[in-house]
Amino acid sequence: MSAIHADQRMGHPYWRELLEDRWRGRLEEVIELSLAYHGAATTPGGPGSVPGQQEARRLLPRAVAARRKLADVEDALGRLATGSFGRCEQCEAAIEPGLLAVAPEARYCARCAGGAGAAAVPVRAENR
Numbered sequence: 001m002s003a004i005h006a007d008q009r010m011g012h013p014y015w016r017e018l019l020e021d022r023w024r025g026r027l028e029e030v031i032e033l034s035l036a037y038h039g040a041a042t043t044p045g046g047p048g049s050v051p052g053q054q055e056a057r058r059l060l061p062r063a064v065a066a067r068r069k070l071a072d073v074e075d076a077l078g079r080l081a082t083g084s085f086g087r088c089e090q091c092e093a094a095i096e097p098g099l100l101a102v103a104p105e106a107r108y109c110a111r112c113a114g115g116a117g118a119a120a121v122p123v124r125a126e127n128r
């Protein structure tokens with residue numbers, strides 16, 4: 001994390017590159033999971049192919065989560081464009097550069113996210 005120096009001019013190409021890199025990774029994840037899901041859902045195992053259905057059911061939540069992460073990165077790119085990137089959506093303080101370095105799509109500062117580390121990137125609605 002020490003590679004990120006205190007100079008955090010938001011909109012700096014560094015963040016864009018980091019986000020685009022993550023966006024690409026997330027997109028690949030979404031594509032992979034979606035293909036696996038559709039592949040499993042249409043497994044030619046005869047009527048009521050149980051293994052295919054089970055696999056599809058197992059993959060679906062992962063595909064949904066991957067799409068949500070992709071959307072989070074896209075939102076962050078949007079904030080970069082509007083100049084609000086790096087600001088906590090709750091208290092409007094600057095989000096710690098160290099946190100942005102590991103989770104550039106973070107919406108909240110470590111304090112508002114409720115503790116360092118694990119919950120750095122709060123998911124929107126965890127409804128199911």
Ligand SMILES: [Zn+2]
Pocket residue numbers: 088089090091092093108109110111112113
């Ligand atoms: Zn905050």
